[in-house]
Amino acid sequence: MAKVIEGLYYAESHEYVRVEGEFGYIGITDYAQDQLGNVVYVDMPEVDDEITAGEEFGAVESVKAASDLFSPVSGTVVEVNEALEDEPELINKDAFANWIIKVELSDKSELDNLMDAKAYEAICK
Amino acid sequence: MNRTYYGKLIFELSKPGRVGYSLPKCEFEGYSLNDDKAFAKRESNTLLPECDELTVVRHYTNMSNNNFGVDTGFYPLGSCTMKYNPKLNEELCQLPGFNIHPMTPAKYAQGSLKLYDEVQKTLAEIAGLSRFTLNPYAGAHGELTGLMVIRSYHISRGDTARTKIIVPDSAHGTNPASAAVCGLQIVEVKSLADGTVDVEALKPLLGPDIAGMMMTNPNTLGLFETKIPEIARLVHECGGLMYYDGANLNPMLGVCRPGDMGFDVMHINLHKTFSTPHGGGGPGSGPVGVRKGLEQFLPNPMVRQIDNYKLACEDSSLGYISYFLGNFGIIIRAYAYLLSLGKENIPMAGKLSVLNANYIKESLRSHYKLPIDTVCKHEFVFDGLREEYGGDHHDAEHVTTLDVAKRLLDYGFHAPTIYFPLLFHEALMIEPTETESKETLDDFIAVMKKIAEEAKADPQMVKSAPHSTPVRRMDDVKAVKEPKFTFKAL
């Protein structure tokens, strides 16, 4: 059973946002990493890139699959998780600890469109 | 196939000072490339190997012994039509008369141009269409060219709003990829449980923005889309054109032609249906055919017969998609095949391929899960082992389709296509082709049953297969994570 954490915001496309003040940490859920299998590469945007809710900002690749990353929120990328460049398998180890990008949120009201842990857990069944 | 792994690279056999060629002494004195200082030269040394002739011959001969081809054994790779590649074709494509420069004036290339025209006419009759170009190099290249024809047709009518193409969700990935290269947006239409197009789901997708629809028929499950007349009518009524992906043409030969099904544009894979060798992945050939009224959009150059054969370039054409007239050597092979079979045997190829596929299907359904129980065409799909043999258990202990495929290698068979189509989790797609005998099929059936029994009795043994191939299962993750694409990187 895939892990789901309370207090995060979840998107139907299996990304999560952990909000800290004006910033959001975006990654893929434990369910998503489990479906993908061994992650071998994470295609990440660059710092200062603008991202838009619902639009693609990168991709996660396993040996025999690839999954686009859709941003749950809009904002500006302030940091990318550089550790994933050398060790993309960190996502398999702990998807929630190993976020992919940190974003300065431009519209916090977008969070209202996302699911809470309970609702997300239901769609993973 | 030699079960001992060879594994050396030519670079490891190199010894400075050896050569494997001989050129005549240069006759032109006073001209020296080395002394010409007017342009910049290569500064770095090359890593090219230095080998004598026998070393090179042995190297590639040993390497070939670690390879499995149709000539080695049964190759039931679904959707690839791995039929026998006749040797006469290989002989004829190498006739010295065909080895001419592409810009040879037409007057001196009449034989090649006539051959091109004969092949295109033959394909047009087989397809029920008006004219073919043989310029596309492969199936995917044919798809792209065919979609360019469709777009050119709409643009020629000033209808620039048609920017979307409908592709069934069960289609091979190449279909949407070709559409994307052609600048079309993909609209997916859902399949019914049996893998055929859901006509009711199709209807609301049709409109003035639809350029056309791509289909294979029989589809990726080997099932004939019986609603094709209605689908074609609906797409035509909305102003779109119908594209036929010829990947699965083999079973339809002489029985039911794409043109008669209602398709307007199609490609044929000469390396599938018309027996040209697959060459480890190319060169293939992907001729594109069109219905009457669309000929002018085909790519340049075109071959025309006006008394003699000529090359023509039309302004109405979609443009050039290749250096010249495609993989001409492949076209010669296909012509030899078409002439050999003739009108009597071309339809037999299709019918016997269907006979072979259904025979395997009926013989193995006791051991493998058959998700769709109906007469198939040239191929069909199992969804892994039946439950009593360990299928349906999605855990690490039970045998999967991958394991069955790998175990087949131990028994001297190539594996079927696996994990495609995506409609089933454990897809095992089998296409025997017509050139395989009942004895070969019986051997394969016996081995497949034996593997099912092994899966039950000793799953770990199957999961660690293959055991007797030159090499064993590879570390795919390492290949991506520590990428090494050249000898230098090793």
Add this chain to the structure above:
Amino acid sequence: MYKYFPHTADDVQQMLDVIGVRSLDDLYAEIPEEIKLHRELDLPSAKSEEEVRDIIQGLAAQNKPLVCFAGAGSYDHYTPSVVPFIASRSEFSTSYTPYQAEISQGTLQYIFEYQTLMADLTGMDISNASMYDGTTATAEAMMMCVAAAKKRNCVLVSATIQPAVLAVCKTYAKFHGIDLVEVPEKDGLTDKDAARQLIEADDVAGLIVGQPNRYGLIEDFTGLADLCHEHKALLAINTMASALAVLKTPGEWGADIACGDAQSLGIPMGFGGPYIGYLCTKEALVRKMPGRLVGATTDADGRRTFVLTMQAREQHIRREKATSNICTAQGFMCLYVACYLSLMGPKGVREVNEQSYASAHYLHDELLKTGKFEKVFDAPFLNEFTLRVNGDSRKLREALAEEGYLLGVPTLFKENCLTIASTERRTKQEIDNMIERIKTIVL
């Protein structure tokens, strides 16, 4: 029955019984009658092996091979006899894409060798497992520039690149929605000042240039890579593969992509195909690269082995988001190239160029000496050059063809000009004989 179908009448009956249908036609019962073909195909009857051979030999005999002084993307180089001999091994030719790596090490190894050889010749980090030909390889390079740039849609291409390459790029650009802009030529070479102006607009994803160019001229790309990189554009250089052994390489020029046709590495002219396109790039761009890639790894016993890798870029996984729609390319022709280069070695590929250079320059000077030609350009050349005929070039070319010589190809947009090539296969005797004929032709 038939030689390619092993089924006896008994076999067919037994198999039909197992399936539970009465006839072969019953296997098609679900197909609506109104779309079935209720007649024989309108094609000739089956022919015997001898008959087929007679027909096709007859067609080959209707061609008239000419002594070849033409290039324009197809060159008449020597192919060592070992190359077609090895290529005739059906363990290679009758296999398919090496999905089952355990029984495909032969194919995977020669592709790995090919990748190594092409990366080495071009001076780049990596090569893919081939493209269809040099024209489509360059079109793919163009699309790769746009994909790598993400938000830029304009690609520049030099007007001096081979005409066939330019034509195919234009087609792909038109449908893919790329704004392909031609950099004009100046004295037969890429106008670098014009290129600079276009790139400085900062909306260009890439620049594509050709070497040698459509007139056979060797271009000087000094400064182009820096210019491109300063403005976040990629530089792609299309080179005739054989010339990579002696000309400053795309890698040495600082290119991001090297592409072109490798027909010149031992592949017969064959009326235009099959040839093989190559596409090489820097390691950092690997995920933007189209086509298959073979990589080294280890098997369960720890042995060095080879597999198809980085497949998440490809159409069968990424569908419409793939880097290209290409599936298989010209796999088998990688074997031609690998085998050719293994035999020729570093010395052989140099020698081929030296001899081609010498014969082309001799031919160039002898043609000028006839007084029937004049120079058009001053830039240096390798094995191909352009001259203007003092008179009707078409008439001259036709008259020579009657005598058995193919003198060049008409130069596009240059009246009465011919672009002429020579290789190590052309003897002094052939050239001298042709020159004698030319002297007698009245223009």
